[in-house]
Amino acid sequence: MTLARQWTLSAAAALVSGLSVACPSAALADQSKTRYRTYVDGPWGQIHLRVDGAGPGYESTIILLHQMVWSSLQFEHVQPLLAKQGVRSVAVDLPGYGLSDGPAHVPTAAEYAGTLLPILDHFGLSKAILHGNHTGATIVAAFADGHPDRVDRLILQGPPIFDPQTRRALLAEKPFDQTPQADGSHLLGRWQQASASFGADTSLASRHRSVLEFFTAGPREWYAHDAVFRYDLKAVVQRLAGPVLLLSNPGDSLYDAALHVKALRPDFDYVELAWRGAHAIYDDPQTWANAVTAYVKMPDVTPAVQAFWAACSDRITEPPVDGFYRVRHFGANPDTASLLLRLIVEGEKTVTFPIPWVYQGNPNATPVVGGYTVVTDFNGNPGALLRTTSVKTLPFNEVTEADTQYEGPGARPLAAWRQIHWDSYTLALKPKGKAPAEDMPVTVERFELVCTAAE
Secondary structure, three states: OOOOOEEEEOOOOOOOOOOOOOOOHHHHOOOOOOEEEEEEEEOOEEEEEEEEOOOOOOOEEEEEEOOOOOOHHHHOOHHHHHHHOOEEEEEEOOOOOOOOOOOOOOOOHHHHHHOHHHHHHHHOOOOEEEEEEOHHHHHHHHHHHHOHHHEEEEEEEOOOOOOHHHHHHHHHOOOOOOOOOOOOHHHHHHHHHHHOOOOOOOOHHHHHHHHHHHHHHHHHOOHHHHHHHOOOHHHHHHHOOOOEEEEEOOOOOOHHHHHHHHHHOOOOEEEEEOOOOOOHHHHOHHHHHHHHHHHHHOOOOOHHHHHHHHHOHHHOOOOOOOOOEEEEOOOOOHHHHHHHHHHHHOOOOOEEOOOHHHHOOOOOOOOOOOOEEEEEOOOOOEEEEEEEEEEEEEEHHHOOHHHHOOOOHHHOOHHHHHHHHHHHHHHHHHHHOOOOOOOOEEEEEEEEEEEEOOO
């Protein structure tokens, strides 16, 4: 039994602000664009950022930190996908990498982490959702450890936890000699060295990009690795508080390290992507973006909900096909929410009728066969775990009593169902500037009761 949500997300199952800047030239960034690049001042010079999701309409912001030796270009394929799903992303070139100025000394992990503060301040973010890949995972963990009041939630992808002997061996390795050779053998040497660890499913494009980023970083490319290898990430992971998603895939060179962290912190949420290559972010962007969007948009999961999910875990025979569980209540007021929850627990209600006009674009609200939902009362107290068994969508005026017979007793007659749901849809659509229509799409979502709080 575990507190964590754990699942495998495959491609087949996946669903899916303007800036003022520190340097005069970057002040020309067009705030009307959704995607642009800019700079902020950091402790060692300017920090380069790639932003996607400028302007209104973006519900969340995530800060993305690349692995070594890459740059913010590691996220060039996923940023537009996040933006399409309403998530603004800020991909950072860590100091010394990509287009960011670098330090004159070898920094510590805590010093690298400190460079995130001016970025958060620049965006007016009192708290941030942070994602870090490999080396970046250490940096965001160090930031959360040093500045817990500035963190909303973390995503750690391939956190590099090593035993002491491995850390010593890594620190003893000599940096790759980037001295240019007339025959270009320095380039071929790095290509061969890097490719040996990538695996067959890693695309040539991502291999090429990683090698280019390596040489762009120059002879100080080893600085961040040195900081990570000297950092006691295991101790920090053991004391991290707040929501944390652990993200990995079988082709990742740090897959075993991720499984170690999963065992170390079973309360962390865990997503395993199906991608078998080394660079899931770059090579399998849609699956990655779906998983991250679901976590970013996920409502805050209370300890009570986590504990309830854990208590029900022995009743869950199949993992959620869409990679996460939803948390919601039914009804627009406390009395209705309590009534509907009671009907569900008693087995009187085994269907719900959401509308695509409301849930479209939000993976946390989109019904999927095989998906799970924790149903709470109006105050967030969990009462039931449901598993969706069938989903179909049809016009409102084509819903029949063959569909409504699974509703609560008072809503089973078609005329009653139509009046109750017309009123409900009117309230739900008003904030979106819409009104219900006879031909509007309605989803018939059947579910089964998996577990109740009383069990």
